[in-house]
Amino acid sequence: MSHSVECIECGASLSLPDNVMQGEILPCSDCGAELEVISLNPLTVDLAPMEMEDWGE
């Protein structure tokens, strides 16, 4: 059974696969926002941190 969540950015309904994992990054097919699964129970997503040019290196 797949799970649905709402895109934080645009409100689109996203179907997540059964084997979705915490920490997984999923793109919204409508707006392209990258969503991070921050909890499996309850299933919750948030906008993934944007990669910055000066990270770490």
Next chain:
Amino acid sequence: MKVGIVGASGYTGGELLRLLLPHPHVEVTQVTAERNAGKFVHQVHPHLRGQTELRFVTAGVLEPCDVLFLALPHGEAQQHISHYAHLAERIIDLSADFRLNSAEIYAAAYGSPHAAPEWLPRFVYGLPELCREQLRGANYASGVGCNATATTIALWALVKAGIVTDTQPLFVDIKVGSSEGGSTPNAGSHHPVRSGIVRPFALTGHRHEAEVRQSLAECGNFDVRMAISSVEMVRGVSAAVHLSFPVGLSEKDFWKAYREAWNSEPFVRIVHDKTSLHGHPEPRLLAGTNYADVGWEYDPASGRAILLCAIDNLGKGAAGSAVQCMNLMCGFEENTGLTFGGIFP
């Protein structure tokens, strides 16, 4: 079903032929072109070599058919519309002659009285996204103005949702390609003069403003002002409507309105992807297609918004919409012959 095209040697005529020759439900039986009578179609439209053995004829020998497309210069179709109506039960006129439903507004926009004002109410405006039900089974459909189409579609979702109202002027910056000027060369289209240009050429008073006002009239009396520049592009229209909102909106408000307006439309796509290089509508990606891509940019801090639409002026802005109209008028599947998705890069 037999189809004829009057004025088939121009760019919109060529685009009609490209779409109609492989169409599964019609046969193009006659194409007229006064100056090119006797020539094979591919001698004028080289991309159609091998697609047809048709030769151009003069309009004087045109025979009856089921659907007649008129792709004549503005002002000519209205002179002979009764004659054409005797030749075909259904007519789709791609010129500006029958787009406006008022002879007075036509005269104001085009600078001369209409030659057949009694015909204006018989024509349905040929933009299926707004007039689909009237087009089903209709006998007469107008074409659409390419700049008007891009502007109307850019605005429609938020107008329909009541987010854009007629209380403020709507300024539309439009960038267009050279094929909008038609196939007849002039001093401005000469390559050394035109190549590399960004040439503002109609910054006020464009004729298509009346067409957009008419399309939006059911939602208010909108003050639409176009500023058009010709740019280094052959096909394409890129419209950007600049406006401000008095109260803050969210991204989700825009998405909701756009989805409600467009999600069920076969040829309008929402392009609003902040993560993509191609996150806004781009006309280059639409060359040869019947798609209109729409999107927006919104600054919630200032309330400033830009509503975007890109089309191929010869596709959605002319021949593509005309074939879509034919499909509706004749009871064919609406997207028949129109599903080409473009090329990239």
